[in-house]
Amino acid sequence: MSKDNRSSAVAAQIRAEIADLSPGDKLPGVRELASRFKASAATISEALAELSALGLVRAEPGRGTFVARREPIREADYSWQTQALGPARVDADRASRLGGYGTPQHVPLSWGYLAPELVPGGELTRITARVAKHSRSWQMTPVAGSPDLRRVIAADYTADPGDVLIVPGGQQGLAYALRTLSEPGGHVITESPSYPGVILAAQSAGLTVSSVPADAHGIRIEALADELERTRARVVYVQPTYANPTGAVLAPERRTALIELAAKHGAFVVEDDWARYINLDEKAPRPVFVDDPNGHVVTVTTLSKPVSPGLRLGAVIARGPAGERLQAARAAEDLCVSPLTQEVTHALLTSQAWVRHRGRLSAELTARRDALVRAIHTYLPDVTLQSIPRGGLHMWGRLPEFARSREVAENAYAAGVLVGDGRHFFVNEPSGQYLRFSFGAATEAQAAEGARLLARVLET
Template identity: 40%
Template sequence: MSESSSSAQLADTLRNELDRYPQGGKLPSSRALVERFGVSPVTVSRALAELVAEGLVVTRPGAGAFRAATDRPTTTVDTSWQEIALNGEPAPHIADATGITANLAVPPPGVIAFNGGYLHPSLQPEQALGAAVARAARRPGAWQRPPLEGLTPLRAWFAREVGLTPAQVLITAGGQAALATALHALTPPGSPVLVESPTYPGALSIARAAGLRPVPVPMDQDGVRLDLLEDAFAATGARVFYCQPLFHNPTGAILAADRRRRLVDIAHAAGAFVVEDDYARRLGHGLPLPPPLVADDPYGTVVHISSLTKPTSPNLRVGALIARGPVLERLRATQVVDTFFVPRPLQEATLDLVGTPSWQRHLRGLAPSLRDRRDVMLTALHRHGLAVRSPLGGYYLWLRLPDGTDEAAAVATCLRAGVAVSPGRPYFAAEAPEPHLRLSFADTAGPDEINEGVSRLALGVEAAGVS
């Protein structure tokens, strides 16, 4: 085993060799493992720590590492009673995560991930993140309890982006947590909540788990249809409209300029809030972007959600809720009940990251990288006769399949062909009007993988009976 071998590989080797030792038997010393496998002491230490965490090995200071005593009596537990408890009357609000897990699932080895919801590791600012976390962890006071609303300098950073003040910002554990807080705080169970159709499945899952009734409002290529939105407010009495005006997920649409102020006016006239999910603001492909709705809101109607997860790493779960007026205290109370606060070391690391020159360098490099991957995927799809509208930002393409296509069968045949895709059905609050697939070009290693993935996609779609 070479010096470059990972601690995970060494742990796997040691795990397979544990049967050579009796329970309680001593393993070779760290020095012996270093010499045998040609790795560093740090690699050995990490491998042993992994086995200790699994309960397979115990370490004794000054004595070494020993195989753990793992023989325990097994018992059979009858859990059939849970079926009654979980499905009793009145029926509880059920958390259905199927629409989310389809995008979070890591495909098997060899399968190309067109279903991903995050950046490929090659696009993540891993070095800058690592340096920021290391500096933050050593900062005096970094492990003290933070203010419930979040660190003031980080709140100020988010506030500057929308032209508001730190007092109007709550730091959240990413965009999903912010959205859950907003929907829980703004409307009681049993109420309707208006959503774009299609829309982000995570929003639908949160709404349904909270006992809300998602009501779809159709879109066109310029965003939500305002005539239908106004009708939906009047017909349902809804007090919340959830939307993604910039690089909408999954269609990539941008709300047209002439609809922006009118949308806020319609919601205000209905006495309702607009929950603006601005998850993709840092995922533009190089063109100027419109300001967020909250920046031009004269009423305090817009509750704005911002997140740093999408342009960085799925593990940097830091975002913000931005609002004005009494609603902010409602949001704050809901967040405190649900999560207390975002860990201070994570906030400190985020503040460190966005304050360094590497942050702007990362964003400048990310835009052309996403644009290039988008163009490669569009070209490959067109080469196979699959037409898709080109988005100006984000990292999704919304592929319309021919009428009559069995969407579920297409997803399954694509996976058998070696490419994972997201089905379109979970993006609709009601019955889907036509079959779709959502394709991500961001969670890919580059052009070669995209071209190969689209070739597999075409085979899978063809095998599903699509002409």
């Protein structure tokens, strides 16, 4: 038993004893307590400090430790807050599931990050130890981020480094871009199904979210044109490369049409490029940002997905006055992303460790994806996969007509399997019963076991 656990155990025993004492009663001294509990003086002191923090005892220097007076506990009245806060913007049910990852005992068939064994932990540890010795790792960077890191990220987008803004993760980048490019009360259009986090980000910014159907080739352009005419939305959100949850890639002709529509309506396209570095069977399509010279496309990218969920770093890339406004507004929220995190990221991206990691990651995720596909075909023949993704972390499965995604997801959780309830990926009513499957966290053996358990759930 560690010392922390030991001191907590002793504190629990003392707490039980003082329940029968009166306020002002003196406790035995540290030596006596140490002898009684067969613990060190330091452990007894930690236990007493814990009880003091809880207001159960009070220490008087030179006199000892006494049972504290127990004040009557009054039930707090928070009813006034409901009126003061007004209607909630963010869907609490959707938000509660965005970061839900079950317990260590659950088979993770739906999770938006890499499994611990796929994270380049050794390389990150060595790089961090090295760059932490540099004084610049502990000094402020410009608000927009480290110039060196901005140059590295800009290269993949043929962008000017001055157009790159470093942010603490992709989710923060999305929320920040939507809030800055739109006005409260405005509209944002998203493909459907889509990433639940963007729906929450739009709600938080006070925006009305409209949706346009997407298929295996991405957002449907004719429907988007109609929705732009109807809503006069200023922002359109898309995932052109290996979308979450479907794995879809926006078709080349739709990419061109998307830029043309944005130009016609004077709108921004927020390109969520989270999966750029998670390509499996092919080279990832180039960013839509590259084909837009006039600043309609604003790209958000992240390193938290392809490297580690603990590496909270991303970037927003925008040209023209929009980029200037994003960078100017940044100072009001966060003066800079942690310089140490920026230095670690820069060192990783410019090292052979990054090349090796991407190679290993592609091979491992390909094997895991194929294992999950086999498991679904073997144990869940009634589940129809929309397509086999060639990158990213997710695939989209349609349930048989008799099943309901909410019940299936809840019962699967009770059976020890984490799957994504398709309802949360739609803005409004879902067009069918779907589950999201992910292959970044489950091993090949877990994929088979999870599919087998899910089959039992569907049987009942």
